[in-house]
Amino acid sequence: MELFTGPRKGAVADPRVARLRMYLNNLAVFFLVCAMWITLSLVTSTFATTGNITNVLRQSSLWSIIAIGQTVVLITAGIDLSIGSVVGLSSCIVALMLNKGYPISVSCVFTCLCGLGVGAVHAFGITKGKLPPFIMTLAGLTTWFGVGLLITGAMPIGNLPADFKNFSRGDVLGIPNLFLCVIGVMIPTYIILNHTRLGNHLYSIGSNRPGAELNAVPVTRTIFFAYMYSSLLASIVGILVAARLSLGIASNGFTWELQAVASSVIGGTSLFGAVGGVFGPVLGATVLSTINNGANLLNVQPYWQRILTGVIIVAVVFFDQLKKRGK
Amino acid sequence: MTEIVNLSNIYKSFGAVQALIDFNLSINEGEIVGLMGDNGAGKSTLLKILAGNFLPTSGNINFNGEDVVFNNPKDARRAGVEVVYQDLALCDHLTAAKNIYLSREAKRFGFLLDHKKMNDTSQKLLDELNSSARPGDVVTGMSGGQRQAIAIARTRLSEPKIVLMDEPTAAVSVAQVPVILDYIRSLKKQNHSVLLISHRLPDIMEVCDRIAVMRLGEKVCDKSKSDCNPEEITGLITGAIKSA
Numbered sequence: 001m002e003l004f005t006g007p008r009k010g011a012v013a014d015p016r017v018a019r020l021r022m023y024l025n026n027l028a029v030f031f032l033v034c035a036m037w038i039t040l041s042l043v044t045s046t047f048a049t050t051g052n053i054t055n056v057l058r059q060s061s062l063w064s065i066i067a068i069g070q071t072v073v074l075i076t077a078g079i080d081l082s083i084g085s086v087v088g089l090s091s092c093i094v095a096l097m098l099n100k101g102y103p104i105s106v107s108c109v110f111t112c113l114c115g116l117g118v119g120a121v122h123a124f125g126i127t128k129g130k131l132p133p134f135i136m137t138l139a140g141l142t143t144w145f146g147v148g149l150l151i152t153g154a155m156p157i158g159n160l161p162a163d164f165k166n167f168s169r170g171d172v173l174g175i176p177n178l179f180l181c182v183i184g185v186m187i188p189t190y191i192i193l194n195h196t197r198l199g200n201h202l203y204s205i206g207s208n209r210p211g212a213e214l215n216a217v218p219v220t221r222t223i224f225f226a227y228m229y230s231s232l233l234a235s236i237v238g239i240l241v242a243a244r245l246s247l248g249i250a251s252n253g254f255t256w257e258l259q260a261v262a263s264s265v266i267g268g269t270s271l272f273g274a275v276g277g278v279f280g281p282v283l284g285a286t287v288l289s290t291i292n293n294g295a296n297l298l299n300v301q302p303y304w305q306r307i308l309t310g311v312i313i314v315a316v317v318f319f320d321q322l323k324k325r326g327k
Numbered sequence: 328m329t330e331i332v333n334l335s336n337i338y339k340s341f342g343a344v345q346a347l348i349d350f351n352l353s354i355n356e357g358e359i360v361g362l363m364g365d366n367g368a369g370k371s372t373l374l375k376i377l378a379g380n381f382l383p384t385s386g387n388i389n390f391n392g393e394d395v396v397f398n399n400p401k402d403a404r405r406a407g408v409e410v411v412y413q414d415l416a417l418c419d420h421l422t423a424a425k426n427i428y429l430s431r432e433a434k435r436f437g438f439l440l441d442h443k444k445m446n447d448t449s450q451k452l453l454d455e456l457n458s459s460a461r462p463g464d465v466v467t468g469m470s471g472g473q474r475q476a477i478a479i480a481r482t483r484l485s486e487p488k489i490v491l492m493d494e495p496t497a498a499v500s501v502a503q504v505p506v507i508l509d510y511i512r513s514l515k516k517q518n519h520s521v522l523l524i525s526h527r528l529p530d531i532m533e534v535c536d537r538i539a540v541m542r543l544g545e546k547v548c549d550k551s552k553s554d555c556n557p558e559e560i561t562g563l564i565t566g567a568i569k570s571a
Contacts, residue, residue: 191439195440196439196440197434197438200425200429200432200440201430203418203420203421204418204429206420207420207421208417211414211415211417212418212430213400214378214400214412214416215430215481216399216400216401216430216431217430218430274421275420
């Protein structure tokens with residue numbers, strides 16, 4: 001006698017279907033990117049030039065990295081609104097240190113440690129202080145921006161060493177260094193999310209946090225990881241931005257937390273937790289940077305870029321919900 | 328007979344609410360104890376104290392001959408307590424195998440998940456429970472019985488001293504109830520103890536060796552099944568009979 005059976009509510013139980021849906025979503029976003037690129041190549045003479053494409057990839061690289069960090073937090077059903085400010089603060093810290101004559105390696109490592117510290121503060125407030133992630137990181141958004149203004153006296157910090165600046169413009173075998181950084185972030189994140197206990201715990205917390213607690217999942221430690229990882233990636237982007245613009249200034253990365261959320265959501269991450277991967281956010285970031293670049297080339301007022309981004313987010317999430325309802 | 332659990336004078340309050348008042352209970356090796364009581368009697372609080380979710384406000388837990396403090400579920404699990412929670416505590420987005428192995432995932436090379444081992448073992452455990460749930464399937468969309476099977480399969484990953492079950496037959500179909508009761512009996516045969524919380528008197532009468540009844544945080548009855556009759560138990564649960 002077969003027991004413990006029961007009606008299967010459709011085929012959703014099969015993870016291959018869930019995975020296929022994720023691939024399809026990524027594929028749809030990929031085709032969106034292709035369509036935009038083809039259209040822009042046809043209607044502008046400047047889009048399909050090596051210099052411009054490299055530029056788009058550089059911008060999307062920066063957003064991809066913070067979007068991957070945001071995704072890790074979103075998987076736990078949290079959110080990190082402080083990313084933009086942490087990018088700005090990190091660009092200030094690294095620029096100040098380089099200005100004071102510290103070696104590039106020391107400056108970068110110290111900046112990353114500051115990023116980890118920032119993430120730990122957020123996680124502490126969320127786990128020990130029981131503050132909602134939205135509030136804690138919203139406080140972080142304004143606090144870290146303030147700290148950045150304070151330590152620089154609201155002045156841009158320039159005069160950075162040539163080796164530092166060259167990194168963001170350099171390439172290896174034609175692949176921009178910034179894009180290599182994205183790959184350098186994607187690989188470990190992919191392994192963590194899909195092939196480690198930590199990854200399983202991140203998804204379990206996003207799926208059912210009380211249940212995860214009952215099953216002895218180290219919830220506090222896992223949430224610390226998520227926010228520290230997100231802030232670490234934001235500070236890496238802060239360093240890269242400082243190198244790219246040859247400038248450390250607190251307003252670097254201003255509102256980029258929204259780009260990170262948008263990239264992640266366009267890439268199929270759920271704001272309700274437990275759904276997301278590493279390829280989606282990279283594709284999402286490419287969509288956003290293409291819109292940005294295309295709008296500039298078409299001489300569209302920059303305000304329209306923001307409106308268009310909003311429309312795309314609503315459209316993507318709307319179609320995602322339709323898919324979930326099985327229509 | 329070896330005593331596995333001995334709770335003495337367990338008191339637990341949440342603010343002004345007294346959930347457990349001077350609660351005493353002992354459970355022997357291989358014994359099935361049924362715990363009954365109305366909603367709010369303190370059954371789940373007691374289970375959560377034994378499972379390491381709550382610390383008692385005062386009182387002593389002796390486990391397998393040693394005084395213990397379970398600060399968290401991990402402590403309890405390490406000591407040999409396995410739990411099937413009322414809501415099953417499943418993560419819908421994870422596969423059955425990842426749910427079964429949650430927080431004790433099989434690893435290879437020290438840090439990578441051993442997907443194959445987790446799937447193979449889960450398949451074996453689910454087969455033993457005659458479940459049609461597949462280890463690689465995510466839990467969303469599974470039936471109540473399949474979900475229950477996954478929660479029960481968790482308890483078979485280790486060799487527990489005691490299995491705590493909170494309403495394991497409440498959310499499953501009529502046909503599945505005997506399978507769960509058989510499973511509880513098989514635990515006894517392997518000399519594991521069971522604390523079974525249930526509202527279903529027939530289930531309790533069928534499998535338990537001893538029946539304890541709680542009312543408003545206090546134990547009002549604790550005796551061998553052969554000394555109990557259903558009317559008395561019902562009276563104790565509702566408060567019509569004060570104690571026995």
